[in-house]
Amino acid sequence: MNIFLTGATGYIGSSVAVHLKNKGHAVYGLVRNPEKAAAVQALGIMPVVGTLDDVALLAQYAAQSDAVIHTADADHEQAVAVMLQALEGTGKTFIHTSGSSVVGDDALGATESPFIYDETTPFTPMDIRRARVALNERVLHAGRERGIRTVVIVPSMVYGQSLGLDVSSDQLPVVFRKSQEAGIGIYMGEGLNRWSNVHIADLVTLYQLALEQAPTGSYFFAENGEASYKELAGYVSEALGFGGATRSWPAGDALAELGDWARFALGSNSRVRALQARQLLGWQPAAAPVREWILSQKKQA
Structure with a gap:
């Protein structure tokens, strides 16, 4: 299958691209930076330079691909509209990547x-997150009304070494960085949010x-466990050699440094269960749980 994938230099995008290439697909990856x-080409992905x-x-x-996988920007309405228009009436597949912060709250830890x-x-x-949820709904609607096989995948906190380019995930690297700077495991506010x-x-x-299998209009959370940010800070503290000791990072300080990103990425609750992925697709997560993976970083930290 010929697949056009946006976000080919990103953490999720490059990992998905390499995995699908290894499964025998031809992947054309959108690359913003020439x-x-x-x-990207060295990974076996055919680069398409553009934004x-x-x-x-x-x-x-x-239009010329059998499927499109959009991982570059969960909020780029124009790009999604353009690609859906190109696929309309073809029955081809469009997979859109969102994120589980859509169900997040404003707990500030x-x-x-x-x-x-x-x-x-x-x-x-x-x-x-209202605009992101609305965009997810437009993608699902296209699967019902516009002759496109659409899927929305909603990852929770993603961790683990990239399977593609040497790039990091989003949330945990900030916990590692702030903990390294402070010499103790750091969590935002009380760290009770999960x-x-x-x-x-x-x-x-x-x-x-x-x-391969999803029916049109499918919506899948992706998760295999959960933890509070205080628990994560403890694991990171152990990995960094700080003996599991932790300390609060006041929410106001986190927001001052990181802006609203900290509000939904570090301070909110986002507790989801991937029932549809398991029941409809037979998805069976098998990789190391988050605590095990964080502690495995002890030598690298």
Whole structure:
């Protein structure tokens, strides 16, 4: 299958691209920075130099591919609209990547939410995530009404070494960095907020299964366990040689340094269950749980 994948230099995108290439697919990867094209090509991915704003390029590669996997930007409405238009009426596959912060709250680390969401649970997103949820709905609607096989994959906190380029994930590297700077495991606020998590090796398998099997209009959370940020800080502290000791990073200080990203990425609760992926696709996560993986970084830290 010929696959056009956006975000080919990213953590999720390059990992998915390499996994699908290893499964025998031909992957054309959108590369924003021309200087990274050679590195992408070295992975066996055919680089397509351009950005999400290059609408003619997106339409061309979407139209000539058997499937499109969008991992570059969960909020880029124009790019998604262009690629859906190019695929309309073809029955081809469009997989859109979102993120489980869509169900997040504004706890600022102060509380553990009792709410756990599966793919069918109603929720009201924070204002900062309303547009993302609306875009997810437009993708799903296209699967029902526009002759496209659409899928939305919603990863939780992703961890593990990249399977593609040497790039890091999003949330845990910040915990590692701030903990290293402070000489103690760091969590935001009280650290009581909990996030579900998934290993990158299990996540790429979910993309493969979705590509091969998912019915149109499918929506899949991706998770295989959960932990509070205080627990994660303890694991990181052990990995860094700080004996598991932890300390609060006041929420106001975190927001001042990292902006609203800290609000939804470090301070919120995002507790989800990947029931549909397991039941509809037979997805069986098998990689190391988050605590085991963090502690395995002791030698590298």
